[in-house]
Amino acid sequence: MAGQVPTTGGRLSVCVLVLTAWNLLVPVAGAGCPTVRLFGSTRLSPYLRSGTYSMDGPVRPGIRPKYRNDESKTPVFFEDGYWHVENLNRIRVRDSSFYLEDITETFEIWVSGQGEFVVDPEAHFSCADITYICKGDKKTIRCPRTDFQKLLIVRATYGQDWACKLSGCTDLERNADCTSCFWVSRNDVITRVKDRCTRARGNCTLEPSDEMLGGNPCDHISGEVDTYLKVEHRCINIPMSLGCYQDEPVDNPLLPGPSFSHPNMTIQKCITYCRPQSYRYAGVANRFGCRCGNQTQQGFSSRGLSITDCIAPCGGDEFQFCGGPSSSQKMEVFETSVGACGGDLRTNEGIIYSPNFPGPYPEDQNCIWNVQVSSENAIRISVELLDISTEDSLAIIEDRSSQTVITVLNGTSMTEYVSVSSNVSLQFRAGRQRAQQTDGVILRYKGVGHCGPVAVVGDVISVSPNHGGNVALGQHATITCKNGQNITVQCQEDGSFDIPTPYCNVAGKIV
Incomplete structure (x- = not known):
């Protein structure tokens, strides 16, 4: 997979929110990571022990949760742009995500002797x-719903990772070139595991071996070293299903529109049946059934089931699920916008899928989505899934005052884009041939307040991330000056940066 990005919230669950005014189904992100683990190093040990942290209290909309160590009760909380562990002056994590997820290389630890964070x-x-x-053993890592869950490999290490990585390294060597210790980089275990697992549809079988790991990476260490593979992984929901429900097709149908059955039913077959008839929702049930509707009948919320209740293979694709078994009347519901080729989108937020999703996108396609939000907002575009052939392309197009700017997403590491204006176009082109199997595209967009733009003029030579200068509320941006200074600014709620211009002449703000 060329790129796969976790959605905010860690272990996601797809649930349903009732909007009484319109009686619509709306996908809602899950409650974030209920449990997170802090993995440490020798630098952490003088301050606290690494361990497991659980959410402390109920999750409230729009408020970052608090976490607490399961044993020591040490708190983790978000304040002033940082996640803090224990208090404001011990360990802080530079991260602006709503929940703690999988955060690396942003830890700053206060060293009292130096009087600074390192x-x-x-x-x-x-x-x-x-x-x-x-x-020598073999295990399969498996997600509960392989049809729309992806296996994300967060980290992979072999044997006693810290003992092997740090053995023989002084602090000075660890910051320089310590080839006898950095076996993780030398043997690239995580890349090997990702190569085996990334294309798996929600499951992956691993068998650690010398061939896979390039030999025992710890053989330079004297003494006994455990030879095992430790894999940290998550199952990520592709945000398309609106949930699983108990239907009552005769007396009280969940979706009251037309229906049909087909022995080769798939999710995309049902969606493409309902979409041309201008229905907003499509539901698959009983392996072979499909029903359409623009709104659900009253009382649907009481009929919500666990997503794992809809695990009957579709008649036309055993790797997709079409509700529950025959005659169970368990229905899984989708928006018919899933898999459309282009369109005019005027809502403040939404999700864009490659054509024919969740099936393979057709060859020889040119799809354009025109996105427009409120004029005072910019558009934040998050890449949730990007797995397309090298012959295909995905681009963001902006018409600015003096030029048309095209940003091509495939082939880059970009996972988020913030527009300059309140309208952009997204163009997906699929060639006439395809070299490899692909999973497609998922983009999430939202109208957001912003700061900027930061102009690359005068003493400013670059801004990172650079989306034409705009920075969404809560985001950080690093400004690089001609004199070598790097200044990090954050966009505040009032639409201004926490450091005023001119950025490159502000004393004491160099990071």
Whole structure:
């Protein structure tokens, strides 16, 4: 997979929110990571022990949760742009996500002797599950719903990772070139595991071996070293299903529109049946059935089921699920916008899928989505899934006052884009041939307040991330000056940066 990005919230669950005024189904992100783990290094030990942290109290909309260590009750909380561990002056994590997820290389630890925070690239938070696989054994890591869940490999290490990585390295060597210790980079275990697992549809079988791991990476260490593979992984929901429900097709149908059955039913077959008839929702049930509707009948919320109740394979694709078994009347519901080729989008937020999603997108396609939000907002575009052929392209197009700017997403590491204006176009082109199997595209967009733009003029030579200068509320941007200074600014709620211009002449703000 060329790129896959976790949605905010760690272990996601797809649930349903009732909007009484319109009686519509709306997908809602889950409650974030209920449990996260702090993995440390030698720098962390003088301050606290690494461990497991759980959410402390109920989650309230729009408010970042608090976490607490399961044993020591040490708190983790968000304040002033940082996640803080224990208090404001011990360990802080530079991260603006709503929940703690999988955060690495942003840890700053206060060193009282130096009177400053120092970065510890070996520490990380993770809400991933952990699987240990002994050398010579075989295990399959599997997601509950392989049809729309992806396996995300967060981290992979072999043997006693810290003992092997840090053995023989002084602090000075660790910051320089310590080839006898950095076996993780030398043997690239995580890349090997990702190569095996990234294309898996929600499951992956691993068998640690010398061939896979390039030999025992710890053989330079004297003494006994465990030979096992430790894999940190999460199952990520592709945000398309609106949930699983108990239907009552005769007396009280969940979707009261037309229906049909087909022995080769698939999710996209049902969606493409309902979409041309201008229905907003499509539901698959009983493996072979499909029903359409513009709104659900009253009382649907009481009929919500666990997503794992809709696990009957579709008649036309055993890797998709079409509700529950025959005659169970368990229905899974989707918006018919899933898999459309282009369109005019005027809502403040939404999701764009490649054509024919969740099936393979057709060849020889040119799809354009025109997105427009409120004139005072910019558009934040998040890349949730980007797995397309090298012959295909995905681009963001902006018409600015003096030029048309085209940003091509595939082939880059960009996972988020903030527009300059309140309208952009997204263009997906699929060639007439395809070299490899692909999973497609998912983009999430939202109208947001912003700061900027930051102009690359005068003493400013670059801005990162650079989306034409705009920075969404809460985001950080790093401004690089001609004199070598790097200044980090954050967009505040009032639409201004926390550091005023001119950025390159502000004393004491160099990071």
